[in-house]
Each structure stands twice: as structure tokens, then as C-alpha cells.
Amino acid sequence: MNLFADFDQRIKNALETLDIIKEKRSEVDFGRLTVEPPRDQSHGDVATNAAMVLAKPLGTNPRALADLISAALRDDPDVSEVSVAGPGFINIRLSTGYWQRLLAVMIAEGTDYGRSKIGAGLKANVEYVSANPTGPMHVGHCRGAVVGDALANLMGFAGYDITKEYYINDAGGQIDVLARSVFLRYREALGENIGEIPAGLYPGDYLVPVGKALADEYGPRLHNMPEEDWMPIVKDQAVAAMMVMIREDLNALNVHHDVFFSERTLHADGAKLIRAAINDLTFKGHVYKGKLPPPKGQLPEDWEDRDQTLFRSTEVGDDIDRPLIKSDGSYTYFAADVAYFKEKYDRGFDEMIYVLGADHGGYVKRLEAVARAVSDGKAKLTVLLCQLVKLYRDGEPVKMSKRSGDFVTLREVVDEVGSDSVRFMMLYRKNSEPLDFDFAKVTEQSKDNPVFYVQYAHARCMSVFRQAKDAFPDLDVDSLDFASTVGQITDSNELQLVAKLAEYPRLIESAALSQEPHRVVFYLYDLASSFHAHWNKGKEQPELRFVNDKNRELSIARLGLVRAVACVLRSGLAIAGTAAPEEMR
């Protein structure tokens, strides 16, 4: 039930009854007509630009047309007042009865209230995290993980058919490095003194148990093999071990993917899938052999001018053509990416979403080029870039250096502040905006901490129900007939709270369409704020309190309101992937 969709229809129906419209029906288009909440609540509950948009094609002026439309709208029994303002806005005020019935619907729909079909079952693939399986996840992965996960939840709620996917970069040079690093740890486990870890290998202690496991399983056998023989064995074990670790980290952050897709799948069988993808592009005329111009600005010292197999991505929107095959004959990472996109497209996805860090901004155009070339422009590809996160501890920036291995892991952050706080704060900013994350602030138990503030609102709702049980011991709160009591909701503050809840379905749709999960979190904060404000009024005016042991029916009606608030909070918190606690301790 979406109030604005409801009135969108009602206004269109009203328009159809007007003679001026009937006469020129074929010439007028309702496409630009909007129905939305007015900026200022004092204007009304629903506003439409209908008169301003339609005046011109109808050959009249907006104010005159607005008067005609208003007259038609006044016939609607749910409309209590219609006014024309400014250049021709039509402001509609709804009857109390309408709000009350709307509340009853919200309660009945529960946590499904706000669910939308706007995605129309479109198959969308959200790829996010995709951290290299060479070590534990570090804090830099946090934001993309949370944004991707919440976006997928949001789009799922808005009616898309969503697959959450993780691309395992388990091919290429870095995995060789990983395997060599593990092999060293294996030798160490066999009793050898390996000394300092040489530069160029991964020094982290997390590889020690992997080496030990190999020693336990194979004894000295690997040690006696040539590298080409032990390499595949060690690679498999190492990648598997890293992925176990990464999945544990993701679980700790409440991130759960549907599909883990291995890059090695693309390289299997003599790189069958990559070759197929390149052949496909070649067939479509997107591949040629040629030279790439050297990069503008400073020329790299080791620049080689040579023929390469190139993807003519400039013809599909890229700035420069991209190599598919390296000088040693192996495939570039980009070639695998082409194959991966094709694989997803062949799996039937209409839209691929990539959640990447801002440092991958330069990659966007070539991915879009891939989408155009592979799908002939039929598949949609969008990239969400997350700006960097800066960590602060008590106002001081936390220094990190990759080289020394001195980085903060995702796990450390989650263990210290909790996944709810991490997730909420990662969403409490537009993804295109850099983010400061202060350890002290996000764990603070006060209204200054938005995580706490929103969760506390939900806990308060639950607390109302506990109080209701004390006041009315015989009350079965799980089977109350709210619908017959909503007529008791007449206080203007209560009705405003209902109006706030009425914004939720529209918010879900616009957030999903614009792929901006942060909007949900901001809305939650707003809703929590309205709820807390109303609660506080109960201090000064006890008659406004939700539970009134002298008036059972009124209390039930208000419990209905509280339930509706709690459901929306729970629904939004679920999209964010954070808990809706029963109480705060």
C-alpha cells in the first residue's frame, strides 16, 4: 500500500472526468505528472504538479486548470481539503479516516509493508567484496561489502530477482606469490629455519597454519618435488584456506553471498571460456592486432612499443583500446573479466552491478564497454564506486601501511565495535562521499550515535508492548484486533507519525531505482527521531502515552501504531543488515 501511488491513480481518475481533458485526451500525456509529499507539511499531505504540467498542452493557464482539478478532487471522500498554491500546485489534505485506514493496512502488512514490485522481477547480479584470496579482509573492504549487501537487500525488497555474487580472483601472479609464501611456511612447519620472509612474499602469520596443514598432510613429499608439481597443490590449498577465512570474516559482518565464482573456472580447459569470449568479440568485429599509443603525460620507463591483441573498446565508449593477451601469450585480467561478464549474461542476468572502491574508478568505462560489446547493448551494467574510509581513534587518524603488513583487518573492527555499528555507519553516507569512521563514536551509547538512536527506537517499541502486558495482563498482544481500534488514533502527533510511515514505500522505490541504500538508513534515523519526539511528549502530557491502563481500547489502537513503527524500523534495519534489538542493555 503506497499512499502516493494511490493518489497518483486517484488524481488521474479525476483528470479523466474533466471536459477539458476529454476533448484533447489524445494530446495530453500524464508522464511528467508527479504526486509527492509537499516539502512543507503545512501545505498539505499530498501535492501534485498536474496543473502546471498539463496547462500548456491544454491551452490554458495553470491556476485555472488547478481550480478545475481541485473541484474534481473534492468529490473524493478521503480528501478533506484541496488548495491551489504558488504557480499552480495542488495541495491535498487527507481525512483522518484515510490515515486511520492506512495505519490498519500497515499493521496488517507487517514487515512486508513497503515491499514493492517496481523491480518487476528483473534479474540483477550484484557483485561485491571480491577481495583477493591472499589474506584476511582488511578494513578497506568493509564499505563495499556493506553497501553491496544492503543494495542487494534493498533491490530484493523492491521486487528485483537478486543474486549476490563474489568473484574470486584466484588466478594470476598474486596466487603464485601466495603459493610460494605458503610453501615457505610449509618448509617452516617441517622444521626448517626460514628466517625473514623475503620481500615480495606475503609475510602474514595467517599463512602459518596453512603451511602446517600441508606438512601434516604431505610430510616432506612436496619439498622433494619441482615447483611446477607442488605449485598446483599448494595453490588449491592456499586459496581454499583463504576463502574459508574470508567467508568467516564476511559472516561476522553479516554478509552472505549466493554465488562464489572462481576466476580459475574461466581459465579451465585451456581457458575455454576466455577464448570463447574473445572469439565472440572477434566475430562481432571488436578485436584487432595493433599498437597502443603510450600513455599521455609521463612515459613509463619500461614502455615497450609492440603489437598486441586489443579490444576496440573505444568504439563502445572507452577512452583507449584494451589489451586482451599479454606479451607472454597469457590472458590479461581484463580478458577474464570479459569472459566473466559474458558468463553472467549467459546465465540470464539483465543487469550487472559492480560495487567497487574508488581506486577502481578508472575501470568503469572499460566494463561498460564490455557490457555493450558482449550484450549488444541489451544488458545494463552499473558500477557503484565507494569512496575511501578513513579510520579515527579518538579523533586521531589510524595510520596504516600495506608494506609493513600493518593494516587493520575487517575482523578487528567488527570484533571491536560490532557488525551492526560497522554496517550502519558504512551506510550513513552516500557511497560517492568519503567517510570518516571513528571507533569511539560508533560505540557510544547515546543519542549522538545514529546506530544506537535507531536501534533504541525499536527497543522502545518493544518496551511499550512489555508495559502493555503489565497494564493489561489478560491482553494477548499477538492477536489484537487493531483494525477495529484505529479510529482512536486522532492526535495530530500520532497522525504525523502515520504520515512518516506512509513515506516508506515511496522511499524504498526511489532508493532502489537510484541504487542508493544510504537513503534507507537516513529515513530510519528520521523515523526514529519522530518516534522519540512523540515519546518525549508523553513525559509532559501523560495522556499521550501509548499505554493507558484506564482506556483499554485507546491503548490497543496506540499499540497498533507502535507495531507499525516497529515493523518499518525492523524492515529497514533488515535491509541495512543490522539487528532490531528487543531491548538495549
Place this chain on the structure above:
RNA sequence: GGUCCCAUAGCUCAGCAGGAUAGAGCGCAGGAUUCCUAAUCCUGAGGCCGAUGGUUCGAAUCCAUCUGGGAUCACCA
């Protein structure tokens, strides 16, 4: 040099799919409150929406150029 992102109150940021008098939190100023519906509350001041053009009935929002800040820029993944 190319490309992408950003610029809104003193600070940190929202601003929904162009709409009316641009919002919140912190901070600041004033006031209330010791209550138990806990981890305060209410009110107020504060703005050239980076600049200039354009589209539009109407622009913080869309387009172009410029200024300032960040990211990135063959053969890595």
C-alpha cells in the same frame, strides 16, 4: 595531460524522480528538568547551495565551461 568522484550553515553531512520559504546532527545562544516512558527535553540564531552561462513555467538538482579538493592512468590483479 586524460578520465572519474566531490564542492550545500562554523563543523560533519542529507536534500527523495527538476517544484513552493534549502534541512538534520554536532557546535553556539537562551530556557526547562532529577523526572524513571533510563541512557535528557524545548526554542532560537546561523546560507551568494564553489563560479559563470544554458535548458525549463520553475534548477542545489539536468547540460556546458571554469576554479578548488580527492582518486586513477600500458604490459598487475
